[in-house]
Amino acid sequence: MTVPPTNPTPPSSSSASSSSSAPASHRARSRVTRRGLIGAAGAVAAGAALTPVVMANTTSDAAGSDTTDAEPGTTSETFPKTRAKEATGEAPVEAAFPIGYVGVRWAGTREATGGGIRLTDADGGKGAWKSLGGNGCSDSNGGALLIPVDRAAGYELKAPDGATGLRSLAIDTTQGPSRKVAVPADTTRVRGVAYLSRAAWGADEKLRFKPDGTENTPTAYFPFQTLTVHHTATANDDPDPAATVRAIYQLHAITNDWGDIGYHFLIDDKGNVYEGRYSGDDGVAAHDADGKLVTAFHVGGFNSGNLGIALLGNLMEQGPTDAARTSLTSLVRALTRFHGVDPQAQVTYTNPINGTTKDVNEISGHRDWLSTECPGDVMYGELAKLRKAAAGTG
Secondary structure, eight states: OOOOOOOOOOSOOOOOOOOOOOOOOOOOOOSSOSGGGGGGOOTTTTTOOOOOOOOOOBOSOSSOOOOSSOOTTEEEEEEEOOEEEEEESSSOEEEEEEEEEEEEEEESOSOOTTOEEEEEOTTSOBOOOEEOOOOSSOBTTEEEEEEEEEEEEEEEEEOOTTOEEEEEEEEESSSSOEEEEEEESSOEEETTEEEBOTGGGTOOGGGGBOTTSOBSSOOOEEOOOEEEEEEOOOOSSOSOHHHHHHHHHHIIIIISOOSSOSOSEEEOTTOOEEEOSOOOSSSSTTBOTTSOEEOOSSSTTOOTTEEEEEESSOOSSSOOOHHHHHHHHHHHHHHHHHHTOOTTOEEEEEOTTTOOEEEEESEEEGGGTSSSOTTOHHHHHTHHHHHHHHHTOO
């Protein structure tokens, strides 16, 4: 899971990426046009970190729009609104909704050792304490976890040894009030690779906007340079991966104050590909009409021109499923061919905003950029095979 950056640079700008034109895809159209939003971008584009605001209580009622009537080329589908409640420290937390996930964030240590959680059921009964487990996607400034809790009524936390600034967020992405969304009727594809559009996994576009109706982090686009693989450090064998994607979206957009989900694409263990960061409706997913990449929020300091793909699950001790591996290979192959780059090349990434450079593989892992265990020990060990397979040589 992407951890909020801690660089205190204020959120005054934004970042994104790349080249070549592309066939139009069947994308549900937004009432907010991309071109009118490009002007406000800078700290994210610089890869500068956004300082997280306090976790906010929200039922996704910010500006934006759900649809009540299907538009041409779409069907109307129903999704639940996301509900969330924030908390700080170790005091017991109760929510007025069944809790599906608990997001936990702390500073001071990368380790989860000594940390624990116990759940409260609807009758007030307390469960046993359980370890927070390994933190598979942390940085040197702290850790973050998204824990499935199966409709708990409340929870209590123990901070990891040496941790400071413990914060948590109770999230419900399955039981909230219904909202209707216009979902593309035809299969959406990235250069032939099928994916679920944001509408198809139930993204609430209102989360991208501030209460005054302005977009939190307007889109910005830069030429593609490189691609980074992540894991989300969430539960394996996820029974409802779309609900988990919505929970990650809530954490990234609202809790981290990024204004959107941090990855360009996500892949579940069944091989389903999910569209991530919003990029508008006039180009290939994650790109504008000119083939430039929208800036997302997955590698603090190196976001512009860097495309992020996250595998759902924790890949520290096990690899991706065959289906997930196949989808990842197909998506990486399609994207590198789209941009005309060699998946096995080594490149010098240059931040287009501040000129910072870093030598990396064209296809890298999160840990190649920052001090983190992401994308997991096993997945990181597979990157060489991924590069060969994407190049058609393995």
